[in-house]
Amino acid sequence: MMMLDRDATLADTAALVGLFEQVFDETFAHLYRPEDLQAFLEEHGAELWREQLQDPSFAIHVVEEAGLLAGYSKLGPLRLPVEPRAPAIELSQLYVAKAWHGSSVGRTLMDWTIAEARRRGARELYLSVYTDNPRARRFYGRYGFEEVGPYKFMVGEQADDDIILRLDL
Template sequence: MNAPTIRPATAADLPEIDRIFRTSFCDTFAHLYQAEDLAAFLGGFTPAGWTAEFTDPAYAFAVGLIDGEIAGYAKLGPNKLPHVESEGTVELKQLYLLKAAHGSGLAAQLMEWALAEARRRQARRMALSVWSENWRAQAFYRRFGFADRGPVTFMVGNHPDEDRVWEASL
């Protein structure tokens, strides 16, 4: 396996980004939900929705490749989370990898891209949310200087999850 690489996403990458999102989300979380709640949640992610975010200059996407194949991505956008000051804050909306990419260093590279892109956009802070029981993700974000700021409800269909809002100064 070659070292992972990062590049800006293109519109042509959106179907693969969608596939990685669905695969990673389901691999990690599907067991927590009733089928109808999971289907309702995933149904909110459409080709038109991905395209609208991709073409909105308030968002930024990068993909991570291993051996020339997209194995993960990161997406930044406007902060919608509580517990952090909105002005000057960018939100890490998504950072997903396929299971085969775990341990490859790709997640760290995508996180470095996200932090650099937030700084390029002159953000002073980055916020994100993570499931309250996703200890692996929380340890990962802690390594990048993020701290827990409080709870937020994350809906998957009609199922409320407790996520935690994390924030880092840039």
């Protein structure tokens, strides 16, 4: 089966919501009270995805196989509490479904992310990663991301311990 990577469109909204919820659930659901998880997922529902897909300050790229989304990357305006030293952009999500872990999906998405950030004039790329997500931390480390500092990532009323990472482009 051949994988295809492409820019997301409005037609991908439902698939992106589904993949976002699936990956977040697979990776993090055990950490939260059901009401906090539900509030977070509702906050990141179809309406937000449609807005971001239509907003030129965001760029969303997908990898699919046989019409199924395997993963996506979402770039957008910097919202993390950092003082950039140069023009900056934020990688708000790079999600890969568990079935595609260990494949080239993550690498394909990160290569696109870095190229797109540069194309948009960014000289720094920021993201936050959950402290206890060693797989993601190793992945970003391979690309040269460096730790900037701690960050509280809110899921409902629960504050998670995240780490802000930066890559000089």
